Amino acid sequence: MKKVTILTLLMLMVGSMLLAQEQRQQRRNFDPTQMANREKEKVYEKLAALTDDQKAIIDVIYENYATSFAEARKNMTPGDREGMRESMMKVRKEKDDSMKEILTAEQFTEYETLLEELRKNRRRGFSGS
Numbered sequence: 001m002k003k004v005t006i007l008t009l010l011m012l013m014v015g016s017m018l019l020a021q022e023q024r025q026q027r028r029n030f031d032p033t034q035m036a037n038r039e040k041e042k043v044y045e046k047l048a049a050l051t052d053d054q055k056a057i058i059d060v061i062y063e064n065y066a067t068s069f070a071e072a073r074k075n076m077t078p079g080d081r082e083g084m085r086e087s088m089m090k091v092r093k094e095k096d097d098s099m100k101e102i103l104t105a106e107q108f109t110e111y112e113t114l115l116e117e118l119r120k121n122r123r124r125g126f127s128g129s
Contacts, residue, residue, distance in 0.1 A: 032073065036066035039118065046114045047107050057102050065095040 040062040044050065050058070072087040096115075100108050 030073075032069040033066040036062045036069065042114060042118065043111065047103070047110050050107070054102055058099070061095060061098045061102075064098075065091065068094065 040058060043058065044055070068091045069088070072084070072091055076084045076087070099111055103111060
């Protein structure tokens with residue numbers, strides 16, 4: 001009985017270490033372009049009545065967002081989490097300000113709701129749920 005318990009605990013420990021390692025690897029392989037494209041596709045799905053002109057501008061906004069995000073990550077000082085956070089917040093604010101200029105008030109409200117949902121899902125994903 002003791003052997004089974006010890007073996008089970010050992011398997012659980014190894015499994016949790018492998019899961020943690022996989023999550024770290026996923027963060028290391030983070031691609032800002034893919035992130036921006038996923039968010040842009042969600043915007044297209046959730047926002048009502050986007051015109052073709054708005055979509056064309058949104059494409060440019062998200063291309064710039066991905067480039068700025070990648071540049072901020074590249075210029076990040078290892079261990080400077082606060083500096084990285086400030087850089088990312090600045091990049092996101094620029095994107096959001098650009099979106100506010102081209103969306104109607106109703107569309108921008110929907111956009112803000114979508115961003116909040118995405119943030120909640122991201123937090124949930126990092127917490128292991």
